[in-house]
Amino acid sequence: MYRYDEFDHAFVSERVEQFRDQVQRRLSGELAEDAFKPLRLMNGVYLQLHAYMLRIAIPYGTLSARQLRMLAHIARTYDRGYGHFTTRQNLQFNWPKLSDIPDALADLASVEMHALQTSGNCIRNVTADHFAGAAADEIADPRPYAEILRQWSSVHPEFSFLPRKFKIAVTGAERDRAAIQVHDIGLHLKKNDKGEIGFAVYVGGGQGRTPMIAKLIRDFLPEEDLLSYTTAIVRVYNLHGRRDNKYKARIKILVHETGAEELARQVEAEFAALKDSELKLPEQDVEAIAAYFALPDLPERAEGWENLARWKKADPAFARWVQQNVQPHKNPDYGMVTISLKPIGGIPGDATDAQMDAVADLAEEYAFDEIRVSHEQNLILPHVALADLEAVYRGLVAINLAEANAGLITDIIACPGLDYCALANARSIPVAQEISRRFGSPERQAEIGELKIKISGCINACGHHHVGHIGLLGVEKKGAELYQITLGGSGDEHTSIGEIIGRGFEPDRVTDAIETIVDTYLGLRLEQSETFLAAYRRVGPQPFKDALYGSAAEAA
Amino acid sequence: MTKIWRETGFVDNDPWLIETDEVKATGEQKPLLSLDELIAKADGSNDAGLGVLIKPADDVRRLEPYLDRLAIVAVAFPAFNDGRAFSHASLLRQRLGYTSELRAVGDVLIDQVPLMLRVGIDSFAVTNATALKRLAENRLPAIPHHYQPAVRDAEAGKGYSWRRQAKPAA
Numbered sequence: 172m173y174r175y176d177e178f179d180h181a182f183v184s185e186r187v188e189q190f191r192d193q194v195q196r197r198l199s200g201e202l203a204e205d206a207f208k209p210l211r212l213m214n215g216v217y218l219q220l221h222a223y224m225l226r227i228a229i230p231y232g233t234l235s236a237r238q239l240r241m242l243a244h245i246a247r248t249y250d251r252g253y254g255h256f257t258t259r260q261n262l263q264f265n266w267p268k269l270s271d272i273p274d275a276l277a278d279l280a281s282v283e284m285h286a287l288q289t290s291g292n293c294i295r296n297v298t299a300d301h302f303a304g305a306a307a308d309e310i311a312d313p314r315p316y317a318e319i320l321r322q323w324s325s326v327h328p329e330f331s332f333l334p335r336k337f338k339i340a341v342t343g344a345e346r347d348r349a350a351i352q353v354h355d356i357g358l359h360l361k362k363n364d365k366g367e368i369g370f371a372v373y374v375g376g377g378q379g380r381t382p383m384i385a386k387l388i389r390d391f392l393p394e395e396d397l398l399s400y401t402t403a404i405v406r407v408y409n410l411h412g413r414r415d416n417k418y419k420a421r422i423k424i425l426v427h428e429t430g431a432e433e434l435a436r437q438v439e440a441e442f443a444a445l446k447d448s449e450l451k452l453p454e455q456d457v458e459a460i461a462a463y464f465a466l467p468d469l470p471e472r473a474e475g476w477e478n479l480a481r482w483k484k485a486d487p488a489f490a491r492w493v494q495q496n497v498q499p500h501k502n503p504d505y506g507m508v509t510i511s512l513k514p515i516g517g518i519p520g521d522a523t524d525a526q527m528d529a530v531a532d533l534a535e536e537y538a539f540d541e542i543r544v545s546h547e548q549n550l551i552l553p554h555v556a557l558a559d560l561e562a563v564y565r566g567l568v569a570i571n572l573a574e575a576n577a578g579l580i581t582d583i584i585a586c587p588g589l590d591y592c593a594l595a596n597a598r599s600i601p602v603a604q605e606i607s608r609r610f611g612s613p614e615r616q617a618e619i620g621e622l623k624i625k626i627s628g629c630i631n632a633c634g635h636h637h638v639g640h641i642g643l644l645g646v647e648k649k650g651a652e653l654y655q656i657t658l659g660g661s662g663d664e665h666t667s668i669g670e671i672i673g674r675g676f677e678p679d680r681v682t683d684a685i686e687t688i689v690d691t692y693l694g695l696r697l698e699q700s701e702t703f704l705a706a707y708r709r710v711g712p713q714p715f716k717d718a719l720y721g722s723a724a725e726a727a
Numbered sequence: 728m729t730k731i732w733r734e735t736g737f738v739d740n741d742p743w744l745i746e747t748d749e750v751k752a753t754g755e756q757k758p759l760l761s762l763d764e765l766i767a768k769a770d771g772s773n774d775a776g777l778g779v780l781i782k783p784a785d786d787v788r789r790l791e792p793y794l795d796r797l798a799i800v801a802v803a804f805p806a807f808n809d810g811r812a813f814s815h816a817s818l819l820r821q822r823l824g825y826t827s828e829l830r831a832v833g834d835v836l837i838d839q840v841p842l843m844l845r846v847g848i849d850s851f852a853v854t855n856a857t858a859l860k861r862l863a864e865n866r867l868p869a870i871p872h873h874y875q876p877a878v879r880d881a882e883a884g885k886g887y888s889w890r891r892q893a894k895p896a897a
Contacts, residue, residue, distance in 0.1 A: 332813065
């Protein structure tokens with residue numbers, strides 16, 4: 172993985188000291204909250220419902236054991252002993268004191284981490300496929316490009332005060348595990364006929380109150396033009412994005428109002444002037460960055476196949492976990508392990524300091540020192556020998572992180588909701604917990620198969636409900652919480668926005684409604700292999716409406 | 728009270744004025760014209776040494792035919808969160824090759840001055856008390872390591888083509 176050189180070290184420590192000065196001015200009253208706000212946001216500091224919140228960047232979701240241990244240390248030292256992994260591959264702490272934050276940032280800098288641009292109207296943490304570098308279906312590793320974009324976008328003098336936040340995601344495989352079509356810019360790595368690497372460029376996707384699927388504006392952008400083309404897009408957006416209404420300020424609205432074709436024309440015109448500038452990427456620099464992301468040297472461990480068969484036979488719980496949480500690796504002797512942060516009845520994405528330390532130990536011992544954070548709020552050990560799976564599993568059982576539910580109905584994405592968030596209208600966590608308990612039995616989950624439930628406590632859609640197979644949106648009506656259900660959303664290479672199914676449900680009825688939807692699906696699927704999403708796409712919303720509201724009732 | 732600051736220090740007797748209904752240029756003062764006024768004036772005369780104020784929604788490319796007749800371009804930051812003038816400045820310097828004075832006017836805050844310098848702005852109309860104090864003490868909250876080329880001349884940063892390092896103060 173990427174290692175800081177002297178330049179990076181100097182930059183992050185300068186940035187910490189710059190922020191320390193800003194915090195001091197705020198604490199002394201010299202800087203008003205108004206003027207401080209954009210400065211703190213660019214350093215990952217929010218003001219939430221009960222306290223400040225610190226959101227730490229985990230660029231493209233990649234962590235070393237040392238870095239994860241530092242996150243555990245920060246949880247223990249400056250917070251209440253836990254952290255929350257988010258849908259943007261970040262980690263947030265909910266209870267730090269403002270006066271402690273510069274010290275926490277200095278601790279982060281010591282392990283090559285920061286909280287830069289995890290919020291504010293700037294280019295945010297660049298996200299990528301959590302299986303990058305390990306997945307069997309990969310064309311190229313997206314992380315070198317994400318790292319180049321991370322560097323280029325850090326404290327960018329032209330693009331630090333954009334109309335709104337700006338999110339870039341990169342994926343390098345056939346399967347899109349980075350949800351690129353719901354990002355401001357989505358980059359899909361591909362190879363042309365000559366075997367050269369380039370990108371399909373999507374712009375203007377997003378969720379929030381106006382969900383939109385991104386438009387393809389460039390089928391093949393050569394690798395060397397990555398920064399000049401991105402500059403062109405962001406410049407057009409900075410100049411022409413709406414600033415009259417923050418709800419219409421994202422680039423998706425500009426693309427929608429301008430039209431994708433005209434926007435592409437403007438971007439291409441800007442790009443033509445930038446193409447041969449200093450932004451052109453030299454091949455040797457791309458190669459030098461890519462070298463950091465080389466696959467670890469994976470020794471042959473063919474004994475794993477036989478061991479695995481034996482262990483699975485002896486322990487059905489282990490077999491279930493392997494079946495659900497281990498995916499095929501490029502190297503057949505290895506697997507990619509998903510560590511579910513969704514124990515039954517738990518808070519999705521939360522991990523304690525002790526759990527983080529223990530996962531760091533496992534990564535160091537069995538997984539070549541690499542951990543990933545997925546946008547589905549789980550952790551990943553991307554390279555584990557099949558021969559070591561049993562030991563890893565035992566280690567996870569010991570810290571209550573061995574839930575065998577990756578991709579299943581209890582692998583729920585949920586935003587922090589009204590329990591923490593200043594924007595929320597409704598709670599998300601208790602809803603997720605109740606659904607998780609209701610469907611917690613392994614047999615029931617296996618019977619249901621792949622089903623993604625995503626819950627947001629407000630229209631900003633941090634819980635990605637628009638792209639949930641079943642999405643739940645908490646709204647507030649006359650002082651009470653109500654949950655609107657959407658069906659048929661998906662955030663993969665066939666991205667779709669879920670449809671609202673009808674009137675919302677009160678908190679105490681929402682789990683029953685989910686059960687009705689699930690039972691309806693089980694009753695109408697053609698065979699067990701037809702997933703919920705496939706079945707929904709085949710039959711449409713009507714059977715679900717009928718089941719929820721009665722066949723005579725018009726969905727209000 | 729507005730003061731004009733450049734890296735060499737505060738400037739006395741700056742002539743440029745943004746006219747309003749109440750305030751008009753008198754004597755030694757010169758008005759910063761709107762983009763349309765500038766174009767009308769330049770097209771209708773041989774005047775040089777003109778000044779123009781670019782508002783956020785203006786297209787700076789329209790200045791191209793008149794650049795050699797401009798003594799100053801002011802770019803407006805009506806609020807700290809309106810960053811369009813950062814792009815205007817970049818385009819003026821890099822695309823159009825404008826070399827005379829480029830001034831930030833409006834909500835100019837100390838923490839943004841280093842970024843404004845990097846996009847080629849070289850003069851600042853400052854009203855914010857903290858900004859005035861810090862500039863007087865020559866305490867700019869700048870970072871010398873940059874991850875991207877920008878307008879302002881800088882040394883190549885170590886490592887990769889996109890990196891830059893601030894040149895030591897002359």
